Amino acid sequence: MEPVLLAGVASVFLVLLSKVIPNNLSRRRTLALDKYCCFKVAGICTIPVEISGNECLFKIVEKGLIGSLLIEGSICGLILVNKPVKTKKAIRKLESSIISLEVLYERYKMDKHKHQIDQLRHQLTEILRNNDPIEPYMLLLLCAKNDTPIDYLLRNIESRLEPYNCRFSLECDNQRLSFRQRKSVITSNRVLTNKIHTQLRQVFTLSRAYMYSGISIGTTLRGSRQVILPIIGREGTLHTCIVGPTGKGKSTVIAKIISRLNSRDLGYMNFFIIAVDPKGDLFTYLDQLYGNFEKRMIHDDSMYRELTLMEENKELVVYLLKGSSEDKQKTILEIIENTIESTKIVHNNRITLLAIDEAWMIPRTKILEKLLREGRSRNLSVFLASQYPGDLSDIVWSNIGNIIIFGSRSKKYLEHIRRYTGIDEKFLDEISKLETGEALLRYPWSSTPIMVRIL
Ligand SMILES: Nc1ncnc2c1ncn2[C@@H]1O[C@H](COP(=O)(O)OP(=O)(O)OP(=O)(O)O)[C@@H](O)[C@H]1O
Ligand SMILES: [Mg+2]
Known part of the structure; x- marks a missing residue:
């Protein structure tokens, strides 16, 4: 594990991990939790929520939503795992996705396919330019403050991310939280990390004024x-x-x-x-x-x-x-x-x-x-x-x-x-x-x- 940034500001904490390969690639991943279905970080009850969906991650990063969710306090942190992928494999995967989408576009002429094709082509260009493909994996950390019910926090975040086709795979059962295997996305490490850094900078900038x-x-x-x-x-x-x-x-x-x-x-x-x-x-x-x-x-x-x-x-x-x-x-x-x-x-x-x-x-x-x-x-x-x-x-x-x-x-x-x-x-x-x-x-x-x- 190589922590790149680990910082604490009031109730906001951010964890950004790079080059970490999730050790469990089984169909379902699980995380042990306490009896309230949360794991404690600095004494704060924290619920990790995996976000998935083909475009969700890109869209919420693109729209600056990570920064604003942190600033608003809707989420109190995030874990970003940038899993490296071999360049050849990344290119193959992206090209085959583009071809499949082109077939769909030919048949149905739907704007959303055209948009996805443009986006994947853009990813491909960035990967060829930077030669640093990754499969990003993100967990948003919800923090239950003042006994806020977990369901309420989840509904709140779900409704915020609804327009971006985000899916949440979260099950809290017998003190174990399980994530379903999601479809992975591939992008350039530099491009994604730069965008998230800008948003994190805003969070720190705002927090410093409280001093x-x-x-x-x-x-x-x-x-x-x-x-x-x-x-x-x-x-x-x-x-x-x-x-x-x-x-x-x-x-x-x-x-x-x-x-x-x-x-x-x-x-x-x-x-x-x-x-x-x-x-x-x-x-x-x-x-x-x-x-x-x-x-x-x-x-x-x-x-x-x-x-x-x-x-x-x-x-x-x-x-x-x-x-x-x-x-x-x-x-x-x-x-x-x-x-x-x-x-x-x-x-x-x-x-x-x-x-x-x-x-x-x-x-x-x-x-x-x-x-x-x-x-x-x-x-x-x-x-x-x-x-x-x-x-x-x-x-x-x-x-x-x-x-x-x-x-x-x-x-x-x-x-x-x-x-x-x-x-x-x-x-x-x-x-x-x-x-x-x-x-x-x-x-x-x-x-x-x-x-x-x-x-
Ligand atoms: N924060 C605000 N929220 C909503 N309306 C505002 C706000 N600030 C100003 N306004 C509206 O804009 C009008 C103009 O505001 P103000 O006189 O402060 O502008 P100004 O930049 O000082 O303009 P000028 O350069 O002409 O002096 C106000 O009468 C008010 O109706
Ligand atoms: Mg004036």
């Missing part, structure tokens, strides 16, 4: 796992950039973040929040959110309009700069800089959050770059929203931790995302499919972004 103090910004797009935006960790605060075309939800997400800052997730912390709004939307959203707030003040003068709110552990000042000249805006930025400096001296146990909507409209001064550079060690977390990544300078980008990326099909926008955000290029395509309120979240520790529904 930070942060707030929930929504759920995974194709699941229901909470997505955390980290704000402060052991190394200091994190800055966040929000990019997206008009109307996609930038101001909304800032308002949501601000309104949740006194949530229990951030425990005992005190917040001083300064929101800068050159356009008016953020001011309106916050004004609506805090509409019935008792301790609120509105201050108007020729320079700006200011809304101040005090909550239990939160003080919020919103500057509406609409209509003020560049000189006035510069003066306000200086006031903000001084306020942040003095706050640091008076309250060193506070987190200051500076949120700037439509950051491209703010006059370019050194103040912002200075705050970004020095802020991390001074409990200052900066949030910047803008339409194009290129609106912000390289110095700004080099100090940004989290990036929330909204969707657009614009080539120019996608090119900016590629250039500035460092996300893995294979996710660029996903950006063009995002709807309003949906985004990719790139954490500072990974180029693999998480797809999130902002709630």
Whole structure:
């Protein structure tokens, strides 16, 4: 046995085994279980479910379902056994399957046969290219948490995988779980393993955010796992950039973040929040959110309009700069800089959050770059929203931790995302499919972004 990856993250554990030949190739394989029909891994009752079906494995890997099932917590792990096959044998087997399907297609002209032929041809090309054929064998591990009935877990996973022609062969009888011999599939080791690795990376990426103090910004797009935006960790605060075309939800997400800052997730912390709004939307959203707030003040003068709110552990000042000249805006930025400096001296146990909507409209001064550079060690977390990544300078980008990326099909926008955000290029395509309120979240520790529904 050669374990390639064995890792544990909260209740998620992943086991990926390579080059392991199952020692029992009899028609029925069995596994000894305890009296509850599960085997224990780190004290967790675990039920292995073998998935089979000609196309099932390929389809669920292709659709990214392994990653999302792990992220959602529907499965808590998997065992993948990549059994090597001789190249000649693999080619023979694939070619004979293709011929049989071609005969069927000739006779019935069914799309599903055509699709299967294309898929097998693709497998054949990959095997010839990589010379690494395998017969993959996968067990999904269901974990019974809080006495969830096993039948319920099984039904749940069966219904999720139903559209992919997956079959489950699972019988739990006399404390033995038996798997029926399934029809094997052949594929290239490199192709399958790369795809699964990408999905596993997303699981680890998401799990790491739980090590930070942060707030929930929504759920995974194709699941229901909470997505955390980290704000402060052991190394200091994190800055966040929000990019997206008009109307996609930038101001909304800032308002949501601000309104949740006194949530229990951030425990005992005190917040001083300064929101800068050159356009008016953020001011309106916050004004609506805090509409019935008792301790609120509105201050108007020729320079700006200011809304101040005090909550239990939160003080919020919103500057509406609409209509003020560049000189006035510069003066306000200086006031903000001084306020942040003095706050640091008076309250060193506070987190200051500076949120700037439509950051491209703010006059370019050194103040912002200075705050970004020095802020991390001074409990200052900066949030910047803008339409194009290129609106912000390289110095700004080099100090940004989290990036929330909204969707657009614009080539120019996608090119900016590629250039500035460092996300893995294979996710660029996903950006063009995002709807309003949906985004990719790139954490500072990974180029693999998480797809999130902002709630
Ligand atoms: N998470 C969300 N879920 C559902 N609808 C949303 C969400 N976020 C925004 N919207 C809808 O989209 C509209 C525009 O949102 P918002 O003003 O936040 O976009 P924006 O990106 O800031 O746009 P602009 O660049 O014009 O300022 C909102 O009025 C709301 O109806
Ligand atoms: Mg806006």
